Each structure stands twice: as C-alpha cells, then as structure tokens.
Amino acid sequence: MSDAVATALREGVETPAYVYDLAEVRANQARLRAALPERCGHYYSLKANPHPHLLAALREGGARAEVCSPGELDAALAAGWPAHTLLYNGPGKRDADLVRALRLGVREFSVDSPHALDRLDAAARAESVRARCLLRINDDQPEPGQGLTMTGVTSQFGADVAWVLAEPTRFGDREHVEVVGLHLYMGTNLAGVDDLLAQFGRSLATAAKLRAEGFRVDVLDLGGGFGAPFGRAGGAVDLTGLREGLHDLLDEHAPGWRGGGPEVVFESGRYLVGTAGSLVTAVLDVKRSHGRDVVVLESGINHLGGMSGLRRLPPLNPTLVHPAAAVDAPVTPTVVTGPLCTPLDTWSRAAPLPPLRPGDLLAVPNVGAYGLSASLLAFLGHPCPAEAVVDGDRVVHTSRLALTRVPN
Template identity: 45%
Template sequence: MSATAEHAELAERFGTPLYVYDLDRVRAARRSLFGDLPDGFHLYYALKANPHPAIARALREGAGPACRAEISSPGELAAALEAGYAGGDCLYTGPGKTDAEIALALSHGVRRFSVESIGDLRRIGGHARAAGVVADCLLRVNALASGAATGLRMMGKPSQFGIDAETLPGLAAELSSVDGTRIAGAHFFTMSNAASEDALLAEYDQAAQSAVRLAELGFALDYVDLGGGFGAPYATPGERSAYPGLRDGLASVLDDRLPGWRTGSPELACESGRSLVAGAGSLLCRVVNVKTSRDNTFVVLDGGINVLGGLSGIGRLLPAAVQLDDAAPTETAHLAGPLCTPGDLLGRAVRVPKLTAGDLVTIPNTGAYGPTASLVHFLSRPAPAEVVLDGGEVVSATRLESRRTPVALA
C-alpha cells in the first residue's frame, strides 16, 4: 500500500485532523543520531518535542543504545514514567522549577537537575534535604560568546536560561556549598536547528572550553551535557540533517579540550527533540472549502493553528509556508484553518495541487511540536486524533482531552 493510500485509509478510519506517527522511523532516527556521536555518549530525548508515551518508549526500547529523558514539567515526568523511564534516567531542566514539581521529581527518583540560578539550586537543595537525598546538579552556563552564527541562539545574550559565565567566579563558593546538592558538572544548550556540521562543532568546542573553565574554578566535572542543535525540517518536505563528519570531528574537539572523556571523565551527553521525531509524523487534514477573495485563493482545512501551532504565537517554529506532501503543485493559495481568527493561517502563498472540498492533504515532518505546541484549546474544538504505527500496523489511537476539574479550596 502506498503512503498516500495508507493515509487515506487511516483518515477514513479515524477522521481528520489526524496525526500519524511511525515508530520504525523513530527508531531509525535514534540509530542514526547515536551513530553520528562518538561511542559512549548519552543521548537525552527532549520530551517537549512530543511527549506521546509510545514515541518516548520507542526511543529507549529495542536494540542499540537507549535514550534518556530530558523533562521540564510534571506532565513530561508523567509521560516519561509511563514510557518506562526510571527517575534516574531523567534530567530535569527549566528556569522556573516550582517547589511542588521539585518535590514530585525527587519522590519519583529524579536525581539529576540542570540549574539555572543560585535560587534554583537552593530550592532543589531544600527539597533534597527534606527527602534525605542529594541531588546531582549540572550548572547551565550562559557563555559570553557562541561558536557559530546560525540557528536559534540560546547563549551569549541576557536570558532567563543559565548562569552568566562572567558571574561564576564570584558565585563559586556559594554554588558549591548548598546542602542537599552536589555540583556534578555542566549543561549547555547553545542553539537549535544548526545549519551545518561546522556550526555544531563550533558550538560544541565553545561548550567544551566553557566546561574547562568551570573545572579551573574548582567545580567537579563528572558529567557534561553539550546540548543539541541537530537539524530537521519542520512541516515541510525533506530529510533530517546528516552529519557524516561529526563523530570524528567531535572526538577531536574532546581529545583537545577534555582528554579524559574516553575513559568516562567526564561522562558526556547530547540532547535532541525534533531531529529524533519530526520525520516520524504526518498531519492529515481535509479540505473544507476553497474560496477566492480579491484574486487570492484560500484553501480552508479542518485543522489550523489549533492542531499545528508550532509555537506560532511566539514565531518560534512554523515556517513561512507549510509545504504539502502531495501531488505536484499547480497553483498558489493560502492555507487557512477553521478558527474564527485571521491569524489561523498555516501558510501564505503556498504552491499546492488543485484542491477541492473533501480532498485529503498531508503536511509532512510533523512528529515534533504538534498538538502540545499548538492552540489546542482555542475555540474548544476537539484535539486531533493521534495514531501510532509499528511495523505498518496501528498499535495506538488516542486523543488528548481537556476537562475542568475542581481545585481544592485552601
């Protein structure tokens, strides 16, 4: 059965809008990315990309190295646990960890946290002491400079993320003396969606140099997370980025900057979300209406930014024009969703095949930043169904539901 025929059958069976996730492609991406990294690296899956438990589970089960879980909320912790990760497999990150979520994470065995500030560290330490444990903390460093000029910049500027590198000498004694915590190393997240292999290597070299400076200040350097940056197309046709020289190039950088890494001093990790799962997903929508307004064609779909927001409210991910994975384009149109707002546009001036009401369209590479990154509650429309395939067979069909529940009065 062709992909188009398979999608048509699934759309008839489960309705639209519909996400289809292929676990075979998830596993292939995991194998590929581990193969791009030097032996011995840990790889964290960032559940923010797609917290569906079946996808998270596929990244830790089966032959070959297993991913760990990078989480930033109680909901992501719950998804990781449902997918079979132990608390010890998780790295808890984020600049606004609350008392309640820190306590919850510790109660489920999470012991590794990325810390963004001295206040963050103190909160973790207080709850670790109360639980009678010690939390291993990685200092997230906001370096003064970055190694590359492409991709979404995450360091080298004022930010809620990380401890400014220039303040670390003055904070060293305080950071090292918070009861209930142990500074175990460093966490860097320099960029997202690197444009090239050279850009990635430049960033990792910069991160490794920053890690060396931490060691020079007296911090333990048992574990270093170099971050991510691995590229993949989002809601547009194409394949995930290939990095044929990254394995050897990164090994050379580490031999120069952190020569003990080959014997596990420090242990090393990277993290990825979109690169692991974007290519495993497709979004299927039906054409509801096609209309012309002042010489512009609007193709109105049954799903819009409520199902494919891509964090569009902050201009984060959605490309200028979503590209359909269908027949050869023959005309230009605007792709609109069903919401009562002029902002519900998935693409402006998109080249599309000739479409009529009832046609099925496929938006590719949407395995990341789908429903949970969208305005899924706006206008109270139903969330899209999500179907999971394994070996070509449907193994799961679910839909996120929202409901009001009572909150206990103080």
C-alpha cells in the first residue's frame, strides 16, 4: 500500500476513490526535466489527467500545457496558464472552438492539413488576430517499440512527409497564420531510452530534411512517448542516458539549438502522472462459480477501463490493501468484476488474489494517467468515485464529479 493511499484511508476518504500523490508528480517532473537537455521545454498533455491540483503542481514545476478540446482549454486556464503559452492540438477542431480559443488569447496551434490551416486562418481573420502554428508531420514509417503508434501509418494525425514535399506551397503561411515549426509525435508509452532515442532520432532527421527544403523550423516539437506502467506495480521508465543521447542527436540534426534556435520542446502526460494515482475500491461480494473464485467490486469499467474499448487496457490484477494480514495468504486465480449489469464489466479473469471477504479493500496502482477521465462514467449511472489529493502526510483536497443533465 502506498503512503498516499494509507494517508487517504486514515483520513476517512470513502471508497471508491482515486488517490493522487502530489509528491510523486513533482518527483516525476524533476526526473523528466533532468533527462531533457537544458534548453528544452516540456508540455503536459492534459488528456492524461486534467485534475486541477495536478495541473497546478505541474505548472508550478515549469510545464507548459498542451490541450486538445474546449474542456481542456478551460481547465488549463483555470489552473493559471496564460492563454498565449498554450499549444492547442488535435486532428479535428470545430470552427467555433478555434474562434473561442483565439478570443481567449490562444495563439499557437498544431495543424494536420492544408484544410486545417485554412480554417485556422479564417478563424483568426474573424477575430482580427494572427496565429502561429506547428505543422504536424506523419513520418514515413513507425519506429518499433511504441505502445500506441500514431505516425508512420495511415493516420488522422499529421500530413505525410511525401505529401508535404510534393505540395509545399499548400502547407505555407496564410494571411493570418504563420507556420513557425514542426510537430512530430510518433508513438506513446515507449519501454526504454533506446526506443525513445530511436524515435527522436528519426523525427529529427525528418525535420532536418524538411528544413533543407525550405520549411521554417523556429520551433520543433518532438512529442513524447515517455513510458510508465498502467494498472500494475512498477515505476516509470528509467531515463538514464536520455539527456546525453538527445544532446548528440540535436547537435547532429538541429545545429544551433544550443544558441537560440530552433526551440525544442517535448510532451508528456503518462510519465508525469501515471505512477501518482491509485484506485481504491471495496469488495461487494465473493462467490464460487463453475469452480472459480469470483469477486465483485464497487468499481468496474465505469471507473477504470474506458480505454479497453480502444484495446489499450490490459487485464488488471489489483493489490490487496486491507486487511494487511491477508496479504501473505496463498493466492488463487480470481475473476475480478465490477458492479455493472453487463458481462463486459470484467477487469481480470485470473488475478492472483488471497481469499477475500465483502468489505476488503483492493487498490489498482499506477492509474494516475488515463484513469477516471478516460472511463465510461455515464454507463449505467453509478456514482463517480471520489478523487483525493495527498500532499505529504495529509489530504489537501477531495472532490467528486457529478453526472447531471442540464436542460438547454
């Protein structure tokens, strides 16, 4: 049981509850900053977890914010990031959302096509402002080792290199939009430094090719992919050696980066907050069915598991939190389900668990990223779990999302 979970339970946080550890967020951010070259910035991707207290801690630690929806934009502004420092990303942006973002002061966007450039230009013209954008590039092929490949394949993300080189004028400036750099994000959740360096090396080589063809590269966003475990024990990827490797790659492919150009930035969500969250949930029922042990929990795919529909969720093997005496008991493969009225609500069909009783508590570790906000909260209408933020030895905030229908 983590110290943060112990603190939350000691202070009476009701289950089910997500428990977030601000000390772990700060430690992860310090590790990432130490692993990046000294002149490089980093964005926090709000899609990983938009909780206000996590956002505030990351902003205070020097992260910028990367958003890709009106809701994330509002969350970033509420957390204190100035609008002009945000990067508005995403392959599909409604005209109304572009206008609103510009009206609120956002000036930097990532765009994926000539049509996206035209729409941003029209929105900027309507607001009588000028915007800057990064042209997102879909590289020729993916690098191995990616948890989720986003470029190098047929994708909604970015413009293919061949297309950009064949029709360069279609990807140039507009009357109200300057194309100031490139955005290359090849994949997520890479398992180690060698995989990260291979990805960044390929992206830098592609950027150098486009720069040689006359494309402006004042800003170079190399994305992220910094890995962390999900729903299982362990720590974030060891980044030892990344800084030195990036120095070599940047010296080779982006000369001048040490002295003012281009500005190089990275993005991270999972690495920064993934290991900072646990879901604690109680056992509601225990039984035998067709010769197998089955436990029913008060949390299921409605509280953790929305990404399973996207084939991104592995079987979850929860850790027993209480009673402590049961931790050393012999374990047996156990079917772990939630309370929903569907057979799809199954976390694991063979979790190694000791004998359980109703009322025992289980914890799923390392779900600070893509946990509550990536789940099926509205499905079947069960209450949302609490969210408890722990800082040191005390709970500093608790809240619970409310699912209500608001009339027009």
